[in-house]
Amino acid sequence: MNENDNEDLRVALVSGGSRGIGAAVTIGLTQRGCRVGCTYRTGRDEAEKLTANAPDQVLPIHFDLHDDTTATSAVEHVVSHWGRLDSLILNAGQWSGGRLNATKPDAWWSVIETNLRGTVALARAALPHLANGTSPSIVLVSSVVGVIGHPGDTAYASAKSAMVGFGRSLAKEVARDGIRVNILAPGFVATDMTDAVPASARRRIEQDTVLGRFGTVDEIAKAAVFLSEDATFCTGSVLTVDGGWAL
Numbered sequence: 001m002n003e004n005d006n007e008d009l010r011v012a013l014v015s016g017g018s019r020g021i022g023a024a025v026t027i028g029l030t031q032r033g034c035r036v037g038c039t040y041r042t043g044r045d046e047a048e049k050l051t052a053n054a055p056d057q058v059l060p061i062h063f064d065l066h067d068d069t070t071a072t073s074a075v076e077h078v079v080s081h082w083g084r085l086d087s088l089i090l091n092a093g094q095w096s097g098g099r100l101n102a103t104k105p106d107a108w109w110s111v112i113e114t115n116l117r118g119t120v121a122l123a124r125a126a127l128p129h130l131a132n133g134t135s136p137s138i139v140l141v142s143s144v145v146g147v148i149g150h151p152g153d154t155a156y157a158s159a160k161s162a163m164v165g166f167g168r169s170l171a172k173e174v175a176r177d178g179i180r181v182n183i184l185a186p187g188f189v190a191t192d193m194t195d196a197v198p199a200s201a202r203r204r205i206e207q208d209t210v211l212g213r214f215g216t217v218d219e220i221a222k223a224a225v226f227l228s229e230d231a232t233f234c235t236g237s238v239l240t241v242d243g244g245w246a247l
C-alpha cells in the first residue's frame, strides 16, 4: 500500500471507544480498513491496547462528556492527524438509575447532562469536517429504553430518547451536506455497564428478551458499522438491536 492509498482510507471518531460497545465498534471499523480516533476518559491503557493491536489505525484521544473543550480538541486531533473525518460514532455514555421520587433533582438532571452534553458538543464540532468527508455519517448510540421506556430509568431513558429526537432532527438539517444521521438502540448487552445489574433483575431481563439472553458487544458493533459504513439509503433511522426485548 503506498501513501496515496492511505489517504483514501476512511477516518472515524468513536466516543467511549476504550471499552465495551465502543471498543468493539473501534475494532469493527479497523477490520473494515478505517482509521479510528478512539476516545477514552479514564481508560487510556485500554485505548492504547487497541492501538497496539492495529498500529497506525487507532489513535487514542482524551474526551470527557462534561467538558465541551475536549469535544472540540478530540475532533481537531483526529483531523490534524489524518486530515479528514468521514464518520462519527457517538457512543460514550453512563447509566444511572433510580425511580423519579427516589432521585434528587440535581442527580436526575446530571444524568441528562452527562449523556447529552458532550454528545451534542462532539456532533457540533464534527459537522464542518464531515461535510468535507466521503459518504459521511453520524451514528448515535441511544438505547431501547429511550424508545419504549423502563421503570427506574426516567432520567437515563429521557437522555436516550432525546438522542433519538436530536438525531432525527439533525438528519433533516444536514442531509443537504450529504451527511447521514442514524440512531442505534441496543437492548441489554453484557458490558461493565450491565455488570451491576442484580442477578434477579438479570434473570427477568433474560426472560423478557425473546432470544433469552443479553447481547454481545460484537453484535451491537456489527449494527453500528452497518449504519456507519453500509447504510447509504438510511438517515433518521432507529435500528433496534435488542434480541426482541421490546417486542
Ligand SMILES: NC(=O)c1ccc[n+]([C@@H]2O[C@H](COP(=O)([O-])OP(=O)(O)OC[C@H]3O[C@@H](n4cnc5c(N)ncnc54)[C@H](OP(=O)(O)O)[C@@H]3O)[C@@H](O)[C@H]2O)c1
Pocket: 015, 016, 017, 018, 019, 020, 021, 022, 039, 040, 041, 042, 043, 044, 063, 064, 065, 066, 091, 092, 093, 094, 095, 114, 118, 141, 142, 143, 144, 185, 186, 187, 188, 189, 190, 191, 192, 193, 194
Ligand atoms: N450495555 C448495555 O446494555 C447498553 C444498552 C443500551 C445502550 N447502551 C449505551 O451504549 C453506550 C456504551 O455502553 P457500554 O455498555 O459499552 O458502556 P461501558 O462499558 O460502561 O463503557 C462506557 C464508555 O464510555 C466512556 N465514558 C463513560 N463516561 C464518560 C464520560 N463522562 N466522558 C467520556 N467518556 C465516558 C468510557 O470511557 P473510560 O472507560 O475511558 O472512562 C467507556 O469507553 C452507552 O452510551 C450506553 O448508554 C448500553
